Amino acid sequence: MDEYMSGYDTDLKEDDPEFAPDLCWKLKKDGNKGYNIVIYSLDVHRKYTAYTVDAPYEIDGIEYPAGPVKKTNRHTIEGFDESFNKYFKEFERRDEAGNLFAYVKSCDAAEVNDNIVRHSICVTYHNNYLLPFPIPQQCLSLLETALYDSIEELTLQINRLKTREKRLRRQITETKETAAVNASRAQEKIRELYPQTDKKEECPVCYEDIAHDKLVVPACCHYICADCSAQWENGCPVCRGTQ
Numbered sequence: 001m002d003e004y005m006s007g008y009d010t011d012l013k014e015d016d017p018e019f020a021p022d023l024c025w026k027l028k029k030d031g032n033k034g035y036n037i038v039i040y041s042l043d044v045h046r047k048y049t050a051y052t053v054d055a056p057y058e059i060d061g062i063e064y065p066a067g068p069v070k071k072t073n074r075h076t077i078e079g080f081d082e083s084f085n086k087y088f089k090e091f092e093r094r095d096e097a098g099n100l101f102a103y104v105k106s107c108d109a110a111e112v113n114d115n116i117v118r119h120s121i122c123v124t125y126h127n128n129y130l131l132p133f134p135i136p137q138q139c140l141s142l143l144e145t146a147l148y149d150s151i152e153e154l155t156l157q158i159n160r161l162k163t164r165e166k167r168l169r170r171q172i173t174e175t176k177e178t179a180a181v182n183a184s185r186a187q188e189k190i191r192e193l194y195p196q197t198d199k200k201e202e203c204p205v206c207y208e209d210i211a212h213d214k215l216v217v218p219a220c221c222h223y224i225c226a227d228c229s230a231q232w233e234n235g236c237p238v239c240r241g242t243q
Helices: 002-016 075-091 136-195 226-231
Strands: 025-032 037-043 047-053 055-058 062-064 066-072 100-102 105-110 116-124
Touching: 062 116, 075 105, 075 116
Parallel strands: none
Antiparallel strands: 025 037, 037 116, 047 066, 055 062, 105 116
16 A cells, blocks of 8 residues: 555646645454455645745635645545556456456555545455555565564474484383383293292183293283194184284
8 A cells, every 4th residue: 555655646746746645544444344354544734834825815815814825736636546456456366267366456446535545445355365455565575574584483393393203202112111121130030939839820811830941921921821822823722922
């Protein structure tokens, strides 16, 4: 809007050599109309100070006091709408059927008072085209910088997660190795002490007492006889653990 209005001011200055200051205008959001339509109010002042006089003056027989001389500029509703809609027309977007789904238009106007004209600016947004208007190069540069910053931060996060993953994998491997060593020691200790006990354990498969020379102890430390263990290919028949 800044870019367009500055160009619109320039047109006024070219049309009227006495035009001194920039055209005074104010844009504010009025609200949403539907889920993807936003309505803005654009107030444009129709008078401006052309020059200031230090003494009373007379024009066409009418006397005026000293002070600023205001002159009506050439801002008209019809002229503005034509210029505004022409400027934003190239940014319209249509679907394959030719239906308009993204645009910026001056859709209505009214005189607030002798000095101000209020235009209604209608902006539609679409999921696949979120900005139906030109983006100044400065904004593009800021957006590009923000994107690069986001990419850099995401890259750092990815690297931190990769480092954490490597550390966790190493800890898992070390834990498994430690568990395997402890299980092996427990198996050896059980086989060492089993012959010294008077009571023999019953095999959970054949329900026969296990002789000390027939004892098999899987990693889960259950007691199985050698014959049944040889027939059980998937590990311990009690807990399905791996031998």
